[in-house]
Amino acid sequence: MGLGGNIGPEDGAAGRxxxxxxxxxxxxxxxxxxxxGEVPVGAVLVRxxxxxxxxxxARERDRDPLAHAEMRALGEAARAAGAWRLEGATLYVTLExxxxxxxxxxxxxxxxxxxGARDPKGGACGSLYxxxxxxxxxxxxxxxxxxLAAECGALLTEFFRARRSAP
Numbered sequence: 727m728g729l730g731g732n733i734g735p736e737d738g739a740a741g742r743x744x745x746x747x748x749x750x751x752x753x754x755x756x757x758x759x760x761x762x763g764e765v766p767v768g769a770v771l772v773r774x775x776x777x778x779x780x781x782x783x784a785r786e787r788d789r790d791p792l793a794h795a796e797m798r799a800l801g802e803a804a805r806a807a808g809a810w811r812l813e814g815a816t817l818y819v820t821l822e823x824x825x826x827x828x829x830x831x832x833x834x835x836x837x838x839x840x841x842g843a844r845d846p847k848g849g850a851c852g853s854l855y856x857x858x859x860x861x862x863x864x865x866x867x868x869x870x871x872x873x874l875a876a877e878c879g880a881l882l883t884e885f886f887r888a889r890r891s892a893p
Contacts, residue, residue: 752819
C-alpha cells in the first residue's frame with residue numbers, strides 16, 4: 727500500500743483498460759466548468775471500478791481558492807466513504823495537479839493518479855515538482871500522465887484563447 731512506482735507517459739496513452747473512459751468523464755466535468763466560466767479542469771475519483779465522486783473547478787463561483795476540481799472530488803469521496811483515507815482509489819484529472827492538490831492526494835492515501843495535460847507552469851506531479859513520488863513522504867502514488875492529453879490540453883487552450891479575445 728502506498729509505495730507505488732511510476733507508469734510513464736508512454737504507458738499513459740494506452741494505460742489501464744478503463745483509463746480513457748474515466749478520463750472522458752473527467753473531461754465532461756471540465757466542460758461543465760468551462761460553461762460556468764471556470765477554468766476547465768475536471769476530476770473523477772474511482773474506487774472498485776466505479777466513480778464515487780466528481781469535481782470541477784469552482785473557484786470563481788464559490789470565491790474559494792481551495793475549490794479545485796481535485797479538492798472537490800476528494801472531499802466528496804471522503805464524505806461518501808465516511809473516512810478521509812481513500813486507499814485503493816484512483817483520481818482522474820484533466821490537468822496535472824498543483825502543489826496543494828498533489829499534497830492532498832498524498833494525505834488522502836489515494837493509490838493512483840491519472841492526468842491528461844501537463845502543467846509546465848504549476849504542475850506538481852512531474853513538471854515543476856513530483857510530490858506524489860517524493861520518497862521523503864510517508865505515502866506515494868502510482869502516476870500515469872498523458873491520458874487523452876490532446877483533448878485535455880485543447881479544452882484549456884480554447885478556453886484561454888476565448889477569454890483573451892473577449893471584449
